[in-house]
Amino acid sequence: xxxxxxxxxxxxxxxxxxxxxxxxxxxxxxxxxxxxxxxxxxxxxxxxxxxxxxxxxxxxxxxxxxxxxxxxxxxxxxxxxxxxxxxxxxxxxxxxxxxxxxxxxxxxxxxxxxxxxxxxxxxxxxxx
Amino acid sequence: xxxxxxxxxxxxxxxxxxxxxxxxxxxxxxxxxxxxxxxxxxxxxxxxxxxxxxxxxxxxxxxxxxxxxxxxxxxxxxxxxxxxxxxxxxxxxxxxxxxxxxxxxxxxxxxxxxxxxxxxxxxxxxxx
DNA sequence: TTGATTGCAAATAATTTGCAGAGAG
DNA sequence: CTCTCTGCAAATTATTTGCAATCAA
Numbered sequence: 001x002x003x004x005x006x007x008x009x010x011x012x013x014x015x016x017x018x019x020x021x022x023x024x025x026x027x028x029x030x031x032x033x034x035x036x037x038x039x040x041x042x043x044x045x046x047x048x049x050x051x052x053x054x055x056x057x058x059x060x061x062x063x064x065x066x067x068x069x070x071x072x073x074x075x076x077x078x079x080x081x082x083x084x085x086x087x088x089x090x091x092x093x094x095x096x097x098x099x100x101x102x103x104x105x106x107x108x109x110x111x112x113x114x115x116x117x118x119x120x121x122x123x124x125x126x127x128x
Numbered sequence: 129x130x131x132x133x134x135x136x137x138x139x140x141x142x143x144x145x146x147x148x149x150x151x152x153x154x155x156x157x158x159x160x161x162x163x164x165x166x167x168x169x170x171x172x173x174x175x176x177x178x179x180x181x182x183x184x185x186x187x188x189x190x191x192x193x194x195x196x197x198x199x200x201x202x203x204x205x206x207x208x209x210x211x212x213x214x215x216x217x218x219x220x221x222x223x224x225x226x227x228x229x230x231x232x233x234x235x236x237x238x239x240x241x242x243x244x245x246x247x248x249x250x251x252x253x254x255x256x
Numbered sequence: 257t258t259g260a261t262t263g264c265a266a267a268t269a270a271t272t273t274g275c276a277g278a279g280a281g
Numbered sequence: 282c283t284c285t286c287t288g289c290a291a292a293t294t295a296t297t298t299g300c301a302a303t304c305a306a
Contacts, residue, residue: 135279135287
């Protein structure tokens with residue numbers, strides 16, 4: 001049976017995602033990792049994202065129709081997408097009041113939820 | 129200057145989206161429209177979605193990393209994605225308490241929000 | 257040494273564009 | 282009649298896969 005090996009590429013890609021201020025897209029991950037490993041191929045990024053996802057080290061979240069990756073184990077949280085600079089941040093607040101097992105009109109049984117807040121980030125807000 | 133013409137294709141595509149139970153993806157829109165116009169090309173679907181979006185007749189929402197289209201003017205609402213059948217529904221409820229202009233810790237100025245609820249739809253829930 | 261991993265390039269899948277003919281106004 | 286719109290196919294763009302060389306264990 002196969003075993004996953006520890007390689008410099010995987011180490012760097014995982015670290016880029018760990019240290020990010022929010023979930024990152026594939027081009028962003030590739031770009032940041034390349035500052036450390038210039039010859040890193042995009043195929044390796046995709047393959048590593050798939051591997052890390054299977055290992056539950058990271059997972060994908062959908063924001064604005066794009067798949068972004070973030071580390072797991074951050075607890076319940078949501079995302080903030082800046083309308084000016086387009087960066088996405090992780091926010092450890094939950095503005096939703098939904099007891100588990102809530103049933104909505106019509107019979108929709110809610111098991112979990114995802115919230116994306118839109119507006120201006122701390123950097124862009126003062127400039128507005 | 130150019131003016132948009134009323135064509136059968138545009139009429140059918142718009143109608144498919146208007147009558148849907150929730151936002152639809154491109155393959156779904158193409159499939160439903162083809163039941164009426166079998167020779168409808170996928171390129172026309174993409175071009176029409178772009179046109180209708182510019183006209184503000186419809187708009188895109190991101191659910192599970194995919195762009196889905198729905199008519200505008202439905203008022204404040206959110207979406208429910210069924211974990212079993214994968215269909216997406218429109219729900220006219222808002223479980224979020226966010227007065228406009230709320231500022232979150234760190235200086236995030238919130239202007240709007242999007243919520244996606246996950247669970248079992250009325251059809252799938254009874255079978256669970 | 258052994259076999260997993262990588263970079264590159266070719267293969268797919270998704271979306272966009274060019275173009276000649278069809279159709280709206 | 283004029284000029285937009287459509288279907289088809291070719292062109293992009295995004296993601297995946299094949300393969301020989303490289304590297305971890």
